[in-house]
Amino acid sequence: MKPNIITKTLGLEHPSVKKVLEIAEEIMNKNKVLNVENLYNLAKKRLKIPKRGLLSIIHFLLNKKILIEGSKFSKETLFSNKLRYNIYQFIKTTGGSHFSLIRKNVIADHSDNLGSSGQLIWHLEMLLKFRYIKKVKVGNYSVFLPFEMDEELGTINFLLKDKINRKILNILIEQESIKESDVYKLINEKRENVYYRINNLIEHNLIIVKEEFDNFVYLNPNQKNKIIQISKRIDFNSKS
Secondary structure (H helix, E strand, C coil), rough: HHHHHHCCCCCCCCHHHHHHHHHHHHHHHHCCCCCCCHHHHHHHCCCCCCHHHHHHHHHHHHHHHCCCCCCCCEEHHHHHHHHHHHHHHHHHCCCCCCCCCHHHHHCCCCCCCCHHHHHHHHHHHHHHCCCCCEEEECCEEEEECCCCCEEEEEEEEHHHHHHHHHHHHHHHHHHCCEEHHHHHHHHHHHHHHHHHHHHHHHHHHEEEEEHCCCEEEECCCCCCCHHHHHHHHHHHHHHH
């Protein structure tokens, strides 16, 4: 078997990749952390794979975050922990969430006591390492998104979960542009709460303010369709 044949067809279904992964999981099943050098030496003894091909397989597994050196888990065995699986499913189902909401909805026990922050941090770090999730900054929040989710869509989705944000954006969909100082009156919310959110929406490029036109605000036309679609979906889910 030529090494270049392995690299051209490399994937998780490749027989040689499966064999190397089995050896790695055997090491970790003995409650040992993965050591890449040990994996290489053991695989070299057992498998008839040229050095270059074996290194390509190991690099492939590391680059794809299927294996992580120093971990007792592979990407496949990470969800053997039910709580970690539930955390991931919550993030995936909600389309992104921040630490406090995850803690409240997944970690909290039935007596309404909030679970350990350290416990949640550990599970989130594992999900980040194996690229099941990613973290983005939205205002004062660190928001965890499914890894495959577009960050811009994830940010819009998170911002629209806030009722006042939705009211601001919906009124701008209806009226196109409004004087910034009038927005809080039109949506019947406290001025300071509305001003904070307007600034946040401007920062994330969802609305634009024209200072030369007496501080009128309007939707960013490049984001309008995304805002409308996500807003409709959130409204539908909240009613169902």
